[in-house]
Amino acid sequence: MxxxxxxxxxxxxxxxxxxxxxxxxxxxxxxxxxxxxxxxxxxxxxxxxxxxxxxxxxxxxxxxxxxxxxxxxxxxxxxxxxxxxxxxxxxxxPVYSFPEFIYEQSKNKQRIVIGGSHGKTSITSIIMHVLQYHNRKFDYAVGAQLEGFKNMVKLTEDAPIIIIEGDEYLSSPIQRVPKFHLYHHHIGVISGISWDHINVFPDEKIYREQFRIFADMTPKAGVMIYNQDDEQVAHVCVPRTQDSKFIGYGVHEHKIKNGKTYLTTKKDPVEIQIFGEHNLRNISAAKEVCKELGIKGQAFYEALATFKGAAKRLEKLGESNSTVIYRDFAHAPSKVKATTEALKKQFPNRTLVACLELHTFSSLNKAFLPQYAGALNAADVPVVYFNPKTVEHKRMEMLDENQIKEAFKNPNIKVFTDSRSLQEFIENQDWKEKNLLLMSSGNYDNLDFKGLTEKVL
The missing domain is CATH 3.40.50.720 (NAD(P)-binding Rossmann-like Domain)
Known part of the structure; x- marks a missing residue:
């Protein structure tokens, strides 16, 4: 059958x-x-x-x-x-894991798989936005709810291509291989490699190896698009035959003026609604994919100008004349560093209060914590929150304030273990010419983001 x-x-x-x-x-x-x-x-x-x-x-x-x-x-x-x-x-x-089943459903389609430790959802959502803007037929499987798309998965008989966010985490309890190895891409992307999922990949070498396997799976006449500025990525994206094409990308040329980012193009500058060096790389990656799919420069920029960003990826919760509040899914060290630096660079004259919730297995692990060294250094007021109950629930060794300051290599970090105390601390700040960034893959133990935003603004 x-x-x-x-x-x-x-x-x-x-x-x-x-x-x-x-x-x-x-x-x-x-x-x-x-x-x-x-x-x-x-x-x-x-x-x-x-x-x-x-x-x-x-x-x-x-x-x-x-x-x-x-x-x-x-x-x-x-x-x-x-x-x-x-x-x-x-x-x-017949028993399938999620990626196996997606592959089974898309065997007759061109498969575009976006991999990398960070930026996957953003790159995938830019590509989807551009394709939809130009009325192209496509299926997809993406890891976040995107504006303009009803579900996170779409499977049809007639779409000639499928855009897949290729997670490196394990496929299923009985198939302990990374998801992105099972999609068999025609066009692949590696946006960055930064050790994560310590519970599955105990060291950096094993983690990086998963991406090398992914790169080597690029078929004859296939394409691998990779972040050429990432040392770890350059290490695995080495063409071993002439049969496939490897395309490197970097930060898109741009200018920042009055808190707005403009892309430099062959024609006029293009104002975009997202910002940050990491997003300017994501744009370059998406542009290369779209080019392979037949959507060239100006058509790409025209669609991109209307792109507002993926949910929880530098998502604007609110804004006044002197304050803006962003929420971001960042939790891995490289993502936290990139997001914090992006917001500081976009508003260099404003004080930045950056809060990070330690919520994942890796981030709460004492052995992994030193990977966060310097991750919050771009913030003027760096804050770390974790719930001791989460640490207990995951059956891990309890953390203390000094360990966190030492691991982050930042003595100025304020550490909170109670979300109400954190909320009071945020609400009691003087918010004149000050921005707030809330980073987590969780929700700060049901913090009322809407209420907090109203109080701050």
Missing amino acids: LSNDYKRIHLIATGGSIMHNLALALAEKGLQVTGSDDEIFEPAKNRLAAAGLLPEKEGWFPEKITSDLDAVIVGMHARADNPELLKAQELNI
């Missing part, structure tokens, strides 16, 4: 960010979709319910796995001994 002939599909761990979007995409395609999960949070809960796909009860129910299923897709949140997974294996039902 061809994967495109599948009629009945069950998703194990259907509540995940990307998994529930896959469920929605498959239902839209006309397939019969069921799913299970032991915990489902918003917005997945509401979105699945609206589509009639929310499981009646949370938990795992092996009786849902019957021989009339055409396939089972298992998310990373499930474990290898998941009772539904075991039942599917027992009944010899």
Whole structure:
């Protein structure tokens, strides 16, 4: 049976960010979709319910796995001994990880895969925005909710290309290989390599090796577009044959004037709505991909001028005459450094208060923490927040204030372990000619961002 002939599909761990979007995409395609999960949070809960796909009860129910299923897709949140997974294996039902299934659904398409430790979502979203602006047909799988796109996954029969955000994290509990190795790209991108996911890749060498494998998978007549200014990337993006094309990119030429960024082009300067050196690299990467897809210079810039940025990627929460508040998904050391420096460079005359929540396994790990050395140095008021309960929940060794200051190599860092105290500290600042940056892959333990923004402004 061809994967495109599948009629009945069950998703194990259907509540995940990307998994529930896959469920929605498959239902839209006309397939019969069921799913299970032991915990489902918003917005997945509401979105699945609206589509009639929310499981009646949370938990795992092996009786849902019957021989009339055409396939089972298992998310990373499930474990290898998941009772539904075991039942599917027992009944010899085809079991796929998310990336395997996306590949199966896009075997007849040109596959563009965006990889890298940082910038993946931004590059992917710029490409998608430009393609949509020019009414090009395409499918996609991206790791964030993007403005102008209903879901994070779209799978159709007629789109000739698919744009995929290629995560280097593991594919599934039974397939412990990076996701981006399974998409088999025609056009690949590596935006940067900065050691992350310490729980899976215990040292930098093993982590970098995953990107070398990805680069080496570039097929005959395929293209690998890479950040030529990143030493680690240059180390793995070495063409080993003449069969494929390797294209390096750097920071797009630009000027910053009165807090606005203008791209230098062959014609007039183009004002853009995003900023920062990392974003100017992301633009260069996206431009090279679009060129390969037949969208040249001026057509690219025309679309880019209307691009507002991806959600939680330097997302503007509010602004007054003398203050702007941004929220960013940055959590890995390289991302934190790039985002902090970008905001300081954009508004050099304003004081910058930059807050980082340590929330991931890597960021709360004592052995990994020194990777953050200097990451907040561009901030005038550097702040680090973590919840001791999260450290306990992850069964890790507790951190203290001095360890954080030492690891960040910054004695001026203010450390908070209670989100209410952090909120009071922020609200009590004098916000004249001062900007606020909130960085985290979490939510500062349900901090009221809207209320905070109103108070500050």
